[in-house]
Amino acid sequence: MKRYILLAIFSVFLIVSCDKKTDEKSPKKNTYVADNYTKKEVDIVMRDGVKLHTTIYSPKDTSKEYPILMQRTPYSSRPYGEGKMKSKIGPNVHLMKEGNIVVYQDVRGRWMSEGVYDNMRAYIPNKKENESDEVSDTYDTIDWLVKNVENNNGNVGTWGISYPGHYATVSAIDAHPALKAASPQACIGDFFFDDFHHNGAFLLSYFRAISLFGTYKDTPTDSAWYSFPKMNSKDQYQFFLDKGPLSNLNEYFQYDKLDVNATSSKDKIDDFFWKEIVEHPNYDEVWKSKGIIQHMNKVPSTVATMIVGGEFDAEDLYGPLETYKGIEKHGKDNYNTLVFGPWDHGRWASSGVRNAVGNYYFGDSISLNFQKNIETKFFNHFLKGKGDKNSGLPEAYVFDSGKKEWKSYDSWPPKNVVKENWFLSDNQELIYKDPNTKFKTKPKKIQFISDVKRPVPYSEDIKTVFTPRKYMTDDQRFAARRPDVLVFETDILTEDFTLAGDILAKLKVATTGSAADWIVKVIDVHPSDTKENNDKLQDHLKMSNYHLMVRSEVLRGRFRNSFEKPEPFIPNKKTDVNIKLQDVFHTFKKGHKVQIQVQSTWFPLIDLNPQTYVDNIYKAKEKDFKTQTHTVFTDSSIEFTVLK
Structure with missing residues (x-):
């Protein structure tokens, strides 16, 4: 029984079926799907003979034709069996109630489908006869559906969150002619940079x-x-x-x-x-071979895409942004739009009114408005409407997480951005310097001891989690007050300062060891006399001087020059370490401060680096782990993408 309880919990975490959770708590059973849809389960044969279990929900009203909305998932298309129905279907309640044919499929090797599963199964660009991958499985499924499901209008859309989001991306590659719209959401892009690795x-x-x-x-x-x-x-x-x-x-x-x-x-x-x-x-x-963003040149202009991501998604932040950018780079004629909101993993699918990530509150009805005015509009335009590029939606619909308001842009990042370098000072200041300014004095050293017996925690919470979430907006005061976390911050801002795009930390470092990880965090320090109020904070916190983590990232130092060919540090030698932090859209408001934290452990979010070089950290022994002294030099800088 415990196994099934854990499964249910974890499925909620990954798929974010918040609507389903609400239904389960409600004393009244939601019978809308049962009252308005029929369900049919079929096994669709792929080109190599493997059968994939597929569940089809069709409107009972057969007086008109409907598009097909499909989700392929490794998390089960259940409930299985005649007469057993989901309580909610489709991307959102609006698309469910206005009528669409909704299809769920267990991907190869999962649940009721045949075959053997492979994480991020490799795409085969030039398949031979009967060779298959997720691209061909999707193509073969769509082909069967449009030929065999009654009352379909010949148009297909795909969507999904997290792993199902990855399969939505896959659907757009070498796409079936019937596929008109795909919305990869919190989609995995590459397993070396998403989810299990950073x-x-x-x-x-x-x-x-x-x-x-x-x-x-x-x-x-x-x-x-x-x-x-x-x-x-x-x-x-x-x-x-x-x-x-x-x-x-x-x-x-x-x-x-x-x-x-x-x-x-x-x-x-x-x-x-x-x-x-x-x-x-x-x-x-x-x-x-498992990466999918490398193949965005295979997305035809006949498929409209809407990429959705959460600005505070701990699991899949890299994937949505890189998927959007990849399609933009290769598909000049593609309809491709980005929605980037104040959510953790998949929270845009929630039916809740209050929108918060962890302790930090962003506003009400943000997810509900997205579902009604963005997501529904996208699918209806391309599956039921004209299907041209005049969808009425912006190219980039992004949420300023500092001002707590939506903005629309014709491109992402916006056209009116500039790069600014801010330097790390030995007196804990973060200082802007004109790019033409030369250092008048020799860079100074700032040192700290990285103790492998006492690593820096990523959260002050005492708990266990399947996948961490709330730390993405956690108050970082607990870390700022540790001696093994370096802190650099601006003076109190006299005007708003808006970041709109990626961030590059250009560190100059050294270590007494031969290996180290480097973590950089960008933090919005709120005023001590802030008027912001949040009655949902953890009991020990106050909004006064709240240290909001806006963005953070780690680089395993051995990969500073190449992810393919790791190399040790030379002890005590000054070395360049560049860390790309994913895009933000955040205004540090007047009266706030911009803070940078630099550290070398982030435990147990990431594993502990031995700090002595070994060929494979997964096989390191106790004797390999050594406490070391790390140095950050004051010619280190943070390159911000600043909106002007």
Whole structure:
């Protein structure tokens, strides 16, 4: 029973079926779908003979034709069985109630579909006869649907959040002629930069989720075939600190190469995804082949795309932005739009009125307005309307998370942006310098001790989570007051300062060791006398002097020059480390301050770097972990994209 409870919780986290949660709490069962739709389950045969389980919801009103809205998912198209219906279908309630044919499909190797599953299954550009990938599976499915589902108007749209968002991206590559609109949302772009990795660093906080994707199955099933590792602790920081090196986590998995002191245990699982992670620590062909953003030149102009992302999405921030930019780069004639809002992972699908991420409140009805006025309008225009480029929607519809208001632009980033370099000073100041200004004095050193026994936590909360979320807007005062976190900030701003685009941290560093991670955080320091009020804050917090984390990122230092070919640091040698932080749209308002934090551990969001170079950190031993002294030089700078 615990397994199914965990599955339900995790599905909510990844798919963000907040509407479903609301229904389950309601004493009244929502019967709209049952009253207005019929359900049919079919197994569609792919070109290589594998059958994919597909559920089709068709309006009972057969007096007109409808478009097909399809979601392909690894998280199950359930409920299975005659007479069992979802309580809500489609991207949102408006598209459900106005009538569309809504299709869900279990992707290859998941749940009731045949075949063997592969995370981010590699795209095959020039397929031979009967060769298949997710692109061909999508094409074959659409082909069957438009030929066999009654009352369809010949137009198909795809959508999905998180992993289903990835499959929506896939649908647009070498697309079927019937596909007219695709909306990849919180879509994974590349597994070396999304979800389980960030710039080569392993997201240790996702450890418990690995078995969801890596437990082998080759027969259809309507029940969970995997189990989750048991932590037996409510303190994930201490749990992972006590576990020590990543190699000690092998005890939760069983396979030949990595089976350490193998004994049979009901808590152990055979996991090909864990093995893949451990055996491929660098950005090699395994990870490159799984990346999808490399193929945005294959999206035809016949498919309109609307990419949706959350500005505070801890899981998939890289994917949506890079997917949008990739289509923009290659598809000059494509209709391609970006929606970038104040959400965590998939929260735009919520039916809730209040919009907040963690402790930080952004306003009311933000998600509801998106569903009604943006998402519904997009699909209706391209599936039921004229389908031309005059959709009435902006190219970029983005939320200023500082001013808490939406803006529309003809491009993203907006055309009127400039790059500005702000330097890190030895007296904890963040100082703007004209690009033509030369340093009059020799850069100074700022040092801190990075203790592997006492790493910097990513959150002050004492808890365990499947996938972290709220830390993306957490108050960073707890970190700013540690000696192993360097703090640099501006004076109180006398006018608004708006960032609109990516951020590049250009660090000049050194270490007494031969390895190190580098983390940079951009923070909005609120005034002590702020008038902002938020009665939903955690009890120990106040909005007075709130340190809002606007953006943050890590780079595993060994990958500073190449993700394919890692290299050690030369001890005590000054070295360039450049870290790209994903786009923001945030105004630091007059009276606030801009703060930068620099640190070398972020635990257990990411795994602990040994700080001595080893070929494979996943196989590092206790003796490899050493406390080191790190140096940041004052000719380090942060390159902001500033809206003028």
